[in-house]
Amino acid sequence: MYAELHCLSNFSFQRGASSAAELMHRAKDLGYQALAITDECSLAGIVRAWEAAKNVGLKLIIGSEMLLTDGTKLVLLAPDVTGYAQLCSLITRSRRRSGKGQYALTVTEVCTDSDHLLALWIPRWPAQGIPDALFHAQLGALHPHFDARLWIAWERHLHPEDQKRLAALRTLGKHYGLPLVAAGDVRYHVRQRQRLHDVMTCIRVGGTIRALQTPSFPNGERHLRPLSTLQRLYPADLLRESLAIAERCTFDLAQLRYQYPEELVPDGLTAIQHLRQLTEAGIRQRWPDGCTPEVRATIEKELALIEALHYEHYFLTVEDIVRFARAQDILCQGRGSAANSAVCFALGITEVDPARMNLLFERFISKERAEPPDIDIDFEHQRREEVIQYVYRKYGRERAAIAATVISYRRKSAVRDVGKAVGLPLDIVDALTKSLTYWDDDAQFVERLRGLGFAVDSLLLKQLVALVNEIEDMPRHLSQHVGGFVISHQPLSTLVPVENAAMPDRTIIQWDKDDLDALGLLKIDCLALGMLSALRRALKLVSDYRGTPLTLATVPAEDEKTYEMIGRGETTGVFQIESRAQMSMLPRMKPKTFFDLVIEVAIIRPGPIQGDMVHPYLRRREGNETVEYPSAALRKVLEPTLGVPLFQEQVMSIAMVAAGFSAGEADQVRRSMAAWKRKGGLEKFRDKLLAGMKERGYDDGFAEQIYQQILGFGSYGFPQSHAASFALLTYVSCWLKCHEPAAFCAALLNSQPMGFYAPAQLVNDARRNGVGFRPVDATISNWDCALECGADGELDVRLGLRMVGGLPEAEALRVVQARACKPFMSVEDLANRSGLTKRALDALAEAGALEALTGHRHHARWTAAGVQRLDGVLRDSRVPELALVLPAPSEGENLRADFRSLKLTLGRHPLALLRSRLRRIGALTAEQIRVAANGRRVRAAGIVTHRQRPGTASGVVFATLEDETGTANLIIWTQVLDAYRDAVIGSSLMVVDGQLQSAHGVVHVIARRVQDYSAWLGQLDVSSRDFH
């Protein structure tokens, strides 16, 4: 007897205070016939609403609330597919022309191309009186166009002038011959949400709850009211009219038909024929002598599967993007289940050769799982934008857009926004949010509040905590996905509204990844990867210098020296296995083959660590533990990893093989694990798993262990298909580091900022491995670091101008350009011919890059500061100046200047300068610590290069100290951390007393006492890279 036609979900950001699911449930419970979700100029939440409606079994009407530029407010409803497309394109038009998050639409525009849409006119009442003239003007403009598709909405929220208002609407209705309909302007599902809605209003207008800048609604009537209440408030005919409208709306999202883009297929060929041709061409290139029968069989199997599932266009689209990147010399690499297929190797989408790697790639795409193919492509991070713009160009803005990411409230942002809204002072809010993130977990929230001097049971605090819990996980705004492209054959705006992203030249659709999955739309992830930039540069440096082209594919495979280096844990700067945890694992793992690297990449991750799989695997690998399989079926799944499940695919297989899950169920487990953990639902899954395993004869202990492993994997587990693609990059980077260390280091420096290590550590590491470095020199250096032939015949790295702090690239390039004509005679000459700003010139002087022209740094800076730019005929003349005798800088001064400007020094390590003082306090060098006896008490000193507190290591801090001889690793347990918190967190130069622990060639110092000696460094600017 009633359908609510005007209802905002929380995807009308900061206006709706309930989720679509909450609204749908409530409406169903109250006996509503249908519920329209009409978020303001947005369909961002509609897929969720559609799914919720399906779950609940209530009819969903799709619509949108619009505030037109003249102040008219409408609710537009989509009765059918055409109407839906019209709504999408109206939203798209109104948003594309406006800034992010805004829209603009005129009455005239609403009245064109909207002949299928139904419209409710929503009167906007002032606090007192009836603005008759205004209403006439609005209805007068709408009425001729919408005619029988226009209603006047009567929304009653218990205002004292309700009677007058209804009478006025009745009069208007008679005048224009328009029916009235009851509506609710619903903002939340139950009255209790009024609080949250008030707070959201504050967040939206930037006010606080006690001093609202715009008045909030006077009451909580904007909820889904019971039918009995509605009957009391509204005339019966108006309620009935809502049903009549609901009946006209028959559109369901399931009616949408998405088509893959088709233009990549040449005329006269079918898509599969074309894909086969490309594959065959690829095969000839990959295997000039013909491929093995096994490969051929795999390819045939895959092609058949692709054809059966109609995924040809998907593969063709990916191939096209990769081909463009390759033509532009942009390094890229595909990964994901579908990417590691033989077809993708033939098409050049991946360099991981399935034949050579001899692996199980069963998880390609399976028929029974209706999962769309999944290929992520990584591109060089600094050039990905070119690829993105290519896709926009190729398919047009109408047909290609980036998926949205719904940014939801996390505890931190919730505390910030709600805290401000309830009137906490800004610095308290800052302090609160800061203390939440910095090494403290959520459970300490209330404790932290107490520590900040709050009365924890005060009203304000209770409200804050309650509201934060309520708003958490609610959407806050739309952002763009990191690189997920949606491409369709028909204009996207007939499927989903498109809007502008915050970045220029980017458009996004209003749906996110999960929405696309739910509706089966094609998505290709174009991601940015810094290591690819570094590898491309290193390969180019080597190719140019050696005169023979080197590519990812031609890097010699399974090189013994490379694996030896990896086994020693010397992996600073390489891909994926460079972290402290990885480095300490490598001497135990001693990878010998590519598959070992795949395991190494996958193993040091929160999933395997949380599931306690790392140590069993190591013990078995070292032969200290026998490899056992619970059953023959599981042996097949687990054999490659010595019986220990390490990959996501294996865990899913276990669920299927051992507990009888279907493929679809197993996949559901993987997808929903994170959500279950947050919101509950795990018990059901656990019972099913344990029951399934018991049935198949596995004992409870093993079943429980598998359950824990799946728990650990659920959110973080690493798929083998991704690990394999990453491992290839790991291998190549290690090979380069081993055989071409100068080129590798130069390429890393040229690709900064990226990765785990700061330039100083990369350079120190390379120097320890025998690479020579030459200083930045304005008369020689280019923007990038380059290779020069050293005195010993080995390659040296010439630091580039990019290392100079405070020197913009454009200015540096002017120096290089001016130098190309004629060498510089003097600093004035350099300044005048390259037209540098004073600041840039000073940056060069401070970096020591002018020493060839002026002598020592002091002179350089004084001269640089005194350069006067003269125009016209005076251009080449100099204004004479009395020469000043300036003292030469000391070694320490040079070192400080190096660090300030370049963040590294080619002179002695700072600790070398302090060595005699350090020796006096009994500190050992890193070298001495490396060879000291296990269990010995030592004092270590060094510059803190890393400080890490992994979430998996229960409060332990790992730190790395660097001195002139190398690095020493610290482990700081919680009680030591608590005792020396300031020194642990605040030191640049740390002195640590502790006990040595060495095993398998890995040496740690277990800290007992930590002291801050940073003062010794003076103003040395060496900042640690803290990863939290």
Added chain:
Amino acid sequence: MAWFRLHIGARPFIDAAAARGDNSGGEGSRSGIVAVRLRANTAAICMHIEVARWRDMRWRARRATRRCAASGVSDADDTMLWLCIHLPELPLEALALPPEMAVGVVEIRGHRRQLIRISQGARARGLYEGISAAAALSLAPDIRLVDRNPAAEQQALEAVACWAYRFGAPVTLSRETGSVWVEVRRSLRMYGGWRLFRLEIEREGIALSYGVAYGVAPTRPAAELLARAGAGLDRPIGRMGDLPLSLRDKAIALLPFDPQTIDILYGSGLRTVGAVLDVPRDSIARRFGTDTARWLDRLIGQGPDVWDAFEPPAQYRRRFELAGLVDSTEALLFPLRAMIGDFSQYLRARDVAVQTFRIVFLDGARRPVALDIGLLAPTRDPVRLLLVLRERLDKLVVDEGVLEIKLEADHFEAASIVQDDLFQTGRGREDRAALYERLHARLGAQAIRRLAVAPDNRPEKAWSEKPVAGAAAEYPPRPLWLLPQPEPIAEPVLISPPERIECGWWDGVQQQRDYFIAEDRDGRRLWVYKDANTEGWWLHGLWQ
């Protein structure tokens, strides 16, 4: 021991006036005080001098003239001698926060918010100046960060400037560097030479609630540099010729140049003021601009120095922060007496009187209770001011105690004009504004109410008494008469549909009311509501 009040205006006249025993004071003589008014309306500050000591000083002055010449600080020199009072902790102290509190004063420098001053409490937590706000919060999440408050700094400097008037004139100040200068050469003789003068500065300095560093030199820049270098009063430099040598070894970080300039000087190997002074001035000008070069000239007295003399402001604003919550009016009298004393001295300095001023008491939550004091006639007599204040204070109710007192006065009258009586008959038409003002002044703000709206949907909160222009149309129709407190009534006869108001959850109780218009037996229209929580009926207003 008798006290004389000596009003020091323009220094050159002091001795002459004092010698004549000139008594041109008016009301002061009634209370046994001799006021020596030298110039009407000159910016000045009163000071007390013990008569005996004053006589003694004149004697010593003559003797000290000879001795001072030997110590380098002589009153015979005809160059200026500046005493710089530098406030190194001004950004922090201007905020007048309890010292044990962990506080950092934050300023945006470049792109980052950094702590430019920190309290002792913050230092104890391992923070230091220059640390970024983000880093500070990670180290000590419970630290209180406060933005720099230039207005408070200005007020603090002005207070110090007023204080400095007792040592000489002119007085000038710079908020950028946080310093006050006062020219003291001519005061030396009057105080009996440097040694006694310095004792006087130190003695008076105890009263200052700011940490100060002194420097004394013939140029303002040098005096400030010495102050910043911590030279204090021990090493005054009296002769211009001594300047270059005495400044030589000071670090260049003391120079008030922008960081970029200091950085280049340092990076060029110049580490002392002497090294910078040795550089030819045109080389300096070429690199850092002529202003920098001229400043160096001024530093050693080789260039003209220009400044704006400070004068007491036209409007009086003082705040006094109490050490803790004070909840008895008797206890409030003590700080008030001090404030009124200062106030009357300010009035005297400007040679004005006051008829209306305002005292604001702030409680722990910084909620103000304002006391508008109106007098029958303008005055500057502290006794009368305090008397009136005391009368009003008796009626003051401050529930949660007072944490801060502010004294504000905007309008002053020339001291000689006699003000009209409130109800004098001579004037025919009092316009409404004037009447309001007078009533306000006479009866206090609480006695006069004007209705206004406030942004809240609860009717009783939507009315306020602040004199804000009405914007009634922002709310639904409301009755003109609103009861101060709703009163319970029996269920009335309703004649309107309901208006529902649900608000106030943030104050702990969610009010849920359905308002109706009702009619009583006499046909009066009432504004009533039904409380949804209790089901009871309440009368809240009357429509006619």
